[in-house]
Amino acid sequence: MPLARPLRYLWRLPFLLVHVLVGLPITLALINPLTARIVIRGERLDHRVIRTWSTLMIRIFGLRVRRVGTPLPGAVLFVANHVSWIDITLIHSQRMMGFVAKAEIARWPVIGWVASRGETIYHHRGSNDSLHGVMHRMVRRLEQGLAVGVFPEGRTTRGDAVGVFHARIFQPAIVANVPAQPVALKYGEGGDAQTVVAFHASENFLQNFFRLLGEPVRVVEVHFLEPVAPSEDGRRRMAETCRERIVAAMAA
Template identity: 80%
Template sequence: MARVLRYLLRAPLLLLHLLVSLPVVLALINPLSARFEPGGERLDHRAIRWWSAVLMRIFGFRVRRYGTPLPGAVLFVANHVSWIDIELMHSQRMMGFVAKAEISRWPLVGWLASRGGTIYHHRGSNDSLHGVMHQMVERLRQGLAVGVFPEGRTTRGDAIGVFHARIFQPAVVAGVPAQPVALKYGLRGNAQTIVAFGENESFFANFLRLLGEPPRVAEVHFLEPVAASEDGRRRMADTCRARIVAAMETH
């Protein structure tokens, strides 16, 4: 019964957010609004951050931020359990994500991701990977932020996988730092496996399930950055992963 009541409350709010707020945000994603920086933040970036923050609230998440995201060009790297990770990070800082090409076909999120400057990668294609790396370097050199999930895929939420080192190469080439970000759902991260995709669970099924979940905390921890260095992208990957693991284990 409680889940039904949550659907009855949240579904109209979600529909309102999509039909009223979304067109306004999309209208603000243009070269003209990008020139306005009220409070030092681009107007289009501020709009996307606001929209994502409201979406998190509609889904019942009370977002708590720890630490401060670096300004300017930075490679943000985070653990990955679900599509909502992107919205959680966007609620705090605008960044263009690197994501699998399949996301572009997801309802709503795929469309928003494309408008938000997502860089798509076709898995198994070396040509696609080369293009992704090139786009990442170009954006970082332009002073923009890029977000990646170095595990390469979503996990079950009960452990953090190995970080692929090659995704850090653009940071080395552009000479910008990588900032690890730990994403925790629930008190002390006790809802990681709930938020994560279930076995064979589709995006739409996960979307609907999360919409009916009880209210809970979502924590985003911006951790100590790792400077770009020539002594190896592997070192950057391992250091970022170690800091995220440590943050996840801290209650």
């Protein structure tokens, strides 16, 4: 329907503005050292606040989450296929974790502000010094009992396939002796909207952001799959096993 997209913008934009102009300052104010020490039902209050904000953001964009499986508690390396910027918000709606992300995200409006306060570990692509620092921070977080989220493909994809997983990003899990839990993100029924949600050719963050805001309501499945133990065979085997499980979940 030609009028469907404009009507969705008309309906969702006011909610988005309230969520950003009112909800975001409240969220950022509640992410502080005090709320980090308050635990409710086994979850830190600041983490619960970020999950709540992310859940509302996902709903404003018309996504209805269907979770399969359970995220592990404590120190875990979560590894997921990467489709679009909204992946981080989607996963945060289910489980709080500090993501490893490209440094450019810090400059993105709305998402960058939350990411910077949400324990994101930024990496400057092409810099070995930056990568070394990222790996060190990942190990430190895991040893502190906190979760880390990564996209082993290293970048967003076109959504039509799961790319090769870079094994080096699994090294902190081996050093900290924690499991990696694969997470499969399937947009649409059976994953039929992967290429819709993915960045289109020459599409930047803002263009993708507002295009997704006008998309119809659709289900999104978040599959928390069988974890992979830190492998004696090394990081390459961990990467291959995680990828195999995500590919299998995408095809199911």
